[in-house]
Amino acid sequence: MANAYLQGVEISASQFLDIFHHYDKDGNGYIEGKELQSFIKELQQARKQAGLELTDQMKAFVQEYEKNTDAKIGIVELVQILPTEENFLLFFRQQLKSCAEFMQAWRCYDADHSGYIEADELKNFLKDLLQKAKKPYDEKKLDEYTHTTLKIFDSNHDGKLCLAEMARLLPDEENFLLKFQNVKMVRREFNKIFELYDQDENGYMDENELDALLKDLCEKNKKVLEVNKIPTYKTAIMALSDGGKLYRTELALVLCAEDISAPAPL
Ligand SMILES: [Ca+2]
Ligand SMILES: [Ca+2]
Ligand SMILES: [Ca+2]
Ligand SMILES: [Ca+2]
Known part of the structure; x- marks a missing residue:
């Protein structure tokens, strides 16, 4: 068919x-x-x-x-x-050209800060994209787009999108998130790292603290990460922060393999 x-x-x-x-x-x-x-x-x-x-x-x-x-x-x-009736997926590409723009959008549309884009948040995202592209749409089309986009990107079928799933929208060369998939750590290790690099212990990372962490990460994972891309990594990750304050839950989106909002196992 x-x-x-x-x-x-x-x-x-x-x-x-x-x-x-x-x-x-x-x-x-x-x-x-x-x-x-x-x-x-x-x-x-x-x-x-x-x-x-x-x-x-x-x-x-x-x-x-x-x-x-x-x-x-x-x-x-x-x-x-393919001659797709309305190239709605291209609107993403037009609006999200770099990883930093992508992270900013993520921060903005994950309105409840759950660490996921749920269906209602995705719908708002698509609505704004269509409006920006000055494309006419109705509620029914918007629902179809939301449903289709969710089905396309929700690889683990949990009905919501995590950062790595949604990152497939980015062109490969921009997509350092795919590389970070290979250096993700378990929650215990991630927490240790966060505390170690939050040197002034104020509960969030600033740009300098993140810089030190990225340098060590790149050094340890030379095969996957590129030292000369540190400024790009840093800008994109800081786009997730709250005005320069990068809290644990935000950094976890990039570096932690487990869902840190879920209750800790006993
Ligand atoms: Ca959310
Ligand atoms: Ca998912
Ligand atoms: Ca295949
Ligand atoms: Ca700090």
């Missing part, structure tokens, strides 16, 4: 999602390797059957990836080539 949608002149948001899931067979959030090759083949077939030429974006895409077996493409890349 999903491959039949490829014949469409315009694809709706939920059809788009079906297509993505259909080709992302292993469900890792990317279409890569064999998945990508079968997508390309079926896209060409579908357009032919429908008597449609490949669009310029599709042609460029096919050319770039046809022989590229290492490539992996994410949702946002796919949105850019």
Whole structure:
């Protein structure tokens, strides 16, 4: 069914999602390797059957990836080539160009500071994006977009988005959060680190304290993190802070592998 949608002149948001899931067979959030090759083949077939030429974006895409077996493409890349009825996912990309902008938006839309974007918060986010892009919408469309966006990014199916899930919106080169996924620590270790680097013990990190922590982290994880990116990491992480005060729960979004708002195990 999903491959039949490829014949469409315009694809709706939920059809788009079906297509993505259909080709992302292993469900890792990317279409890569064999998945990508079968997508390309079926896209060409579908357009032919429908008597449609490949669009310029599709042609460029096919050319770039046809022989590229290492490539992996994410949702946002796919949105850019398929004629999606309303390219609502692109609004994210237009508004959130850097990791720092992304973190600022996160801070703003996680209104209850739960550390997650829940459905109602996501809806507000989308509403603002549509308004900024001057796109007409109604309540029904807004619900469809919210539902679809949630389904796309909620990898662990808990009905809400955590920072790492939502970070898939960012272009890979901007997305240092993916790298920090590899250095996340358990809660006990995270708490120790926080106390160690909060040198004046005032309960939050300032920029200098964070800087010292990042330097040591980069030193310890040279294979994953880049020392010369420390200023970028710092700006983006400080965008989560409350006017320069980075509290434990905010830093935990980036560095702690456990949910620190949940009650501690006995
Ligand atoms: Ca995949
Ligand atoms: Ca929230
Ligand atoms: Ca989730
Ligand atoms: Ca401090």
